[in-house]
Amino acid sequence: xxxxxxxxxxxxxxxxxxxxxxxxxxxxxxxxxxxxxxxxxxxxxxxxxxxxxxxxxxxxxxxxxxxxxxxxxxxxxxxxxxxxxxxxxxxxxxxxxxxxxxxxxxxxxxxxxxxxxxxxxxxxxxxxxxxxxxxxxxxxxxxxxxxxxxxxxxxxxxxxxxxxxxxxxxxxxxxxxxxxxxxxxxxxxxxxxxxxxxxxxxxxxxxxxxxxxxxxxxxxxx
Numbered sequence: 001x002x003x004x005x006x007x008x009x010x011x012x013x014x015x016x017x018x019x020x021x022x023x024x025x026x027x028x029x030x031x032x033x034x035x036x037x038x039x040x041x042x043x044x045x046x047x048x049x050x051x052x053x054x055x056x057x058x059x060x061x062x063x064x065x066x067x068x069x070x071x072x073x074x075x076x077x078x079x080x081x082x083x084x085x086x087x088x089x090x091x092x093x094x095x096x097x098x099x100x101x102x103x104x105x106x107x108x109x110x111x112x113x114x115x116x117x118x119x120x121x122x123x124x125x126x127x128x129x130x131x132x133x134x135x136x137x138x139x140x141x142x143x144x145x146x147x148x149x150x151x152x153x154x155x156x157x158x159x160x161x162x163x164x165x166x167x168x169x170x171x172x173x174x175x176x177x178x179x180x181x182x183x184x185x186x187x188x189x190x191x192x193x194x195x196x197x198x199x200x201x202x203x204x205x206x207x208x209x210x211x212x213x214x215x216x217x218x219x220x221x222x
Contacts, residue, residue, distance in 0.1 A: 015056050021046060022056065023080045030073050038070030059083075084151070090115050091152050092180075095167045096159035097122040097137050100182055100200075104158065105132040117156065119146060140170075147174040154178045161185035 025045055029037050039057060043050040061079035063071055090113075094101055097120040105120050120127075120137045127137045138146070146152065155171035157164055157179060164183035171179065178194040181187055184202075189195050 015059060018048075018056055019060065019080065019084060022053075023077070023084065026073060026077050026080065030077060034073055036070040037073050037076065041070065090154070091150065092117050092154035092156055093143065093146060093152050093171075093176075094120045094135075094156040094158060095122070095140070095143070095171070096120075096157060096163075096183075097124070097127050097132070098158065101158040102132055104156065104182075105135045108133070115154075118150060118152065143170065144174045147171075147176065152176065154180065157181045157183050157187075159183055 022042060025042060026037065039053040040050045042048070043053045046053075057071070057076070060083045061071075061076055063075045063079060092115060094104060094117050097105070101120055101122075105117055110117065117135055119135055120132065121140050121143050122128075122137060123140055125139070128139055130137050153176060155168075155176040155178070157167050157171075159167050161183045164181065164185050165187055168179055168181070168187045168189065172189065172193055177192070178196075179187065179189060180196050180198065182198045182200065184199055186197070187195060
């Protein structure tokens with residue numbers, strides 16, 4: 001990589017690290033009832049250079065600041081949410097397009113909860129190119145690009161238990177912040193990662209035991 005490309009990458013990473021800080025301040029001002037905010041105000045509050053703040057805002061938003069007024073706060077917040085992917089909290093990817101994975105991809109009921117599985121991923125080359133409920137099945141090599149490009153935050157795991165931790169680590173490494181795990185195994189995740197386990201076998205066993213106790217209490221006999 002050339003020196004100028006390296007410098008640009010460093011600058012971009014530096015800018016991205018500041019954006020959440022801007023967003024939280026904008027949220028505070030919006031909650032206080034403000035309708036506009038200036039780059040100078042942001043810079044003073046966050047102890048930054050006003051010129052730097054303006055350049056960072058230009059990366060995120062096309063909204064123009066007005067002299068002596070500043071930027072429209074509501075529009076600026078919307079642009080920040082869009083750029084940072086904060087509005088994509090209900091979009092997800094699924095890894096493991098076996099029987100259960102296909103069922104989840106086919107299930108229409110997720111739409112009632114605004115959960116959208118954008119694609120399924122698998123290591124089985126025979127599945128590449130097919131669509132399940134209009135959801136494409138893609139190779140694992142495309143997983144990082146999809147997650148980053150679409151700002152996906154939720155990963156669904158439906159692989160065998162021997163592969164679940166590996167897949168979990170890959171998802172977290174790509175930026176996933178919440179894991180919905182259907183593999184019958186306990187996963188290790190770092191602090192700050194949300195984990196929800198769905199042990200179908202344990203749920204069925206629990207239901208069976210409850211049914212047995214109910215039938216015994218009501219005097220059912222074979």
